[in-house]
Amino acid sequence: MVSNSAVRVQGLWKRFGQQVAVAGIDLELPAGKFIGLVGPNGAGKTTTLSMVTGLLRPDQGTVEVVGHDVWRDPVAVKARIGVLPEGLRLFERLSGRELLSYSGRLRGLPGAEVDRRATQLLDVLDLSGAQHKLVVDYSTGMRKKIGLACALLHNPEVLFLDEPFEGVDPVSAQTIRGVLERYTASGATVVFSSHVMELVESLCDWVAVMAAGRIRAHGTLAEVRGQAPSLQRAFLELVGAQGREAGSDLDWLGGGTR
Numbered sequence: 001m002v003s004n005s006a007v008r009v010q011g012l013w014k015r016f017g018q019q020v021a022v023a024g025i026d027l028e029l030p031a032g033k034f035i036g037l038v039g040p041n042g043a044g045k046t047t048t049l050s051m052v053t054g055l056l057r058p059d060q061g062t063v064e065v066v067g068h069d070v071w072r073d074p075v076a077v078k079a080r081i082g083v084l085p086e087g088l089r090l091f092e093r094l095s096g097r098e099l100l101s102y103s104g105r106l107r108g109l110p111g112a113e114v115d116r117r118a119t120q121l122l123d124v125l126d127l128s129g130a131q132h133k134l135v136v137d138y139s140t141g142m143r144k145k146i147g148l149a150c151a152l153l154h155n156p157e158v159l160f161l162d163e164p165f166e167g168v169d170p171v172s173a174q175t176i177r178g179v180l181e182r183y184t185a186s187g188a189t190v191v192f193s194s195h196v197m198e199l200v201e202s203l204c205d206w207v208a209v210m211a212a213g214r215i216r217a218h219g220t221l222a223e224v225r226g227q228a229p230s231l232q233r234a235f236l237e238l239v240g241a242q243g244r245e246a247g248s249d250l251d252w253l254g255g256g257t258r
């Protein structure tokens with residue numbers, strides 16, 4: 001179904017004024033894997049995912065997704081990917097089912113097939129009871145799930161998810177996780193960004209660590225973890241945060257004068 005690399009990034013740069021968000025990264029993400037892009041706040045994860053999915057034009061560099069150049073061949077790429085972006089914007093005055101129907105028709109799927117897939121996705125994601133409710137009335141977790149359903153509806157080869165578990169309760173997280181595991185078991189690729197190391201460690205077979213706009217490490221989970229007892233410890237060492245005593249300068253906090 002896919003070539004050996006799901007994503008190939010070369011010399012990718014993005015600056016916002018003086019701020020360098022992505023500083024010339026090269027990265028090859030293997031196909032058929034559950035891939036975690038991890039990094040501290042402001043590392044450049046969202047900027048990278050936005051450039052990889054054709055939402056933000058790079059200053060420099062190239063991106064190929066399943067063998068197609070994102071900026072020279074955007075239609076081919078967009079047909080093959082699903083995206084759950086950060087700060088997901090949805091059509092608030094549509095119901096969940098209407099949103100799925102709209103997404104499916106926009107993708108060129110026949111109406112009956114859209115209905116069939118939408119019914120199954122709503123059921124698996126535990127949204128059947130809320131399918132006729134307007135999206136504006138959905139909770140944070142429900143919004144993530146309907147966004148995920150829209151991103152999956154056309155059965156993409158690669159799925160990009162920016163912080164898919166943020167604001168999601170453990171039950172919904174387990175549901176999302178089950179859907180994603182089933183999806184990757186079929187040979188598809190998931191690329192998702194997160195700060196939650198335990199989650200990445202338990203879900204991903206491949207990890208890229210970003211800090212200050214650069215890739216600090218990438219490879220299988222075992223390769224990135226190295227000799228460290230956990231991914232969390234390896235991550236703290238890679239981003240240079242280990243040994244810093246949190247709050248040691250806040251001598252007024254919790255004591256002294258109020």
Ligand SMILES: Nc1ncnc2c1ncn2[C@@H]1O[C@H](COP(=O)(O)OP(=O)(O)OP(=O)(O)O)[C@@H](O)[C@H]1O
Pocket residue numbers: 016019020021039040041042043044045046047048195
């Ligand atoms: N539109 C923008 N205008 C100006 N600066 C931006 C813009 N988008 C991102 N940045 C800056 O680029 C850097 C990388 O931001 P980015 O959102 O990609 O990081 P991130 O790793 O996704 O962070 P977080 O985990 O906090 O979401 C940050 O310093 C951020 O302030």
